Amino acid sequence: MSEHDGTETTKAAEPREAFPAEVTARLERDAKEIIGRYPRPRSALLPLLHLVQSEEGHVSKAGMRFCADQLDITLAEVNAVATFYTMYRRRPGGDYQVGVCTNTLCAVMGGDEIFETLKEHLGVGNSETTEDGKVTLEHVECNAACDFAPVVMVNWEFFDNQTPEKAKQLVDDLRLGKDVAPTRGPSSLCTWKQNSRILAGFEDGRAGEGVQAAAPSLAGLRLARERGWKAPDPGDLPARPAEQDEEDAK
Numbered sequence: 001m002s003e004h005d006g007t008e009t010t011k012a013a014e015p016r017e018a019f020p021a022e023v024t025a026r027l028e029r030d031a032k033e034i035i036g037r038y039p040r041p042r043s044a045l046l047p048l049l050h051l052v053q054s055e056e057g058h059v060s061k062a063g064m065r066f067c068a069d070q071l072d073i074t075l076a077e078v079n080a081v082a083t084f085y086t087m088y089r090r091r092p093g094g095d096y097q098v099g100v101c102t103n104t105l106c107a108v109m110g111g112d113e114i115f116e117t118l119k120e121h122l123g124v125g126n127s128e129t130t131e132d133g134k135v136t137l138e139h140v141e142c143n144a145a146c147d148f149a150p151v152v153m154v155n156w157e158f159f160d161n162q163t164p165e166k167a168k169q170l171v172d173d174l175r176l177g178k179d180v181a182p183t184r185g186p187s188s189l190c191t192w193k194q195n196s197r198i199l200a201g202f203e204d205g206r207a208g209e210g211v212q213a214a215a216p217s218l219a220g221l222r223l224a225r226e227r228g229w230k231a232p233d234p235g236d237l238p239a240r241p242a243e244q245d246e247e248d249a250k
């Protein structure tokens with residue numbers, strides 16, 4: 001008996017949560033395509049979790065069960081991965097996840113103030129959703145956009161150089177269904193479910209749209225070009241001190 005079977009046996013009394021048959025059939029077709037991209041089926045777990053998230057907006061017990069069945073792994077293994085990564089929601093949320101970076105640089109540049117402002121403005125706390133189901137507010141960690149701090153992300157699209165006022169306007173526009181354009185990337189946002197499907201590997205063909213790397217990110221390159229700086233030739237590097245080789249060998 002496999003470990004998977006053992007889990008079923010010990011939980012035999014519990015109802016087996018699952019998607020409706022037509023949803024399962026539809027997702028199975030997508031799952032097959034995703035799994036086919038990997039040499040080992042279990043390597044497809046991350047995109048499969050995005051796939052089930054695209055169905056319900058979060059990773060439910062039924063979603064985890066679907067992933068386990070497709071990959072022939074245990075529910076516990078799926079659960080361990082789904083709870084480790086913050087890109088998977090464990091409960092229903094809004095159409096737009098508004099993530100305020102409160103990591104060090106953004107925090108000192110105003111991220112903490114933006115988060116507190118939005119909490120009060122929306123009347124929700126961290127990981128909570130507005131009553132209209134439109135916006136889920138989240139603290140997020142550094143998104144490697146520190147040169148545009150403070151940064152807010154909506155469904156993982158960047159809104160750079162934010163202020164409390166700009167952030168309030170942003171969430172108001174999202175709740176009113178107005179067109180909102182990220183600072184970089186595509187000129188419009190997709191919903192959380194649509195975004196999850198893209199992350200599952202079903203691209204919408206818009207990854208190359210709009211501004212990609214903006215001026216602050218390219219400042220080092222510009223300076224290097226202006227001053228004629230070049231990376232050293234790897235075959236012409238100064239000799240390493242002998243004691244460093246001994247240290248590395250330990």
Ligand code: FES
Nearest residue numbers: 101106142143145
């Ligand atoms: S600290 Fe906010 S993007 Fe890096």
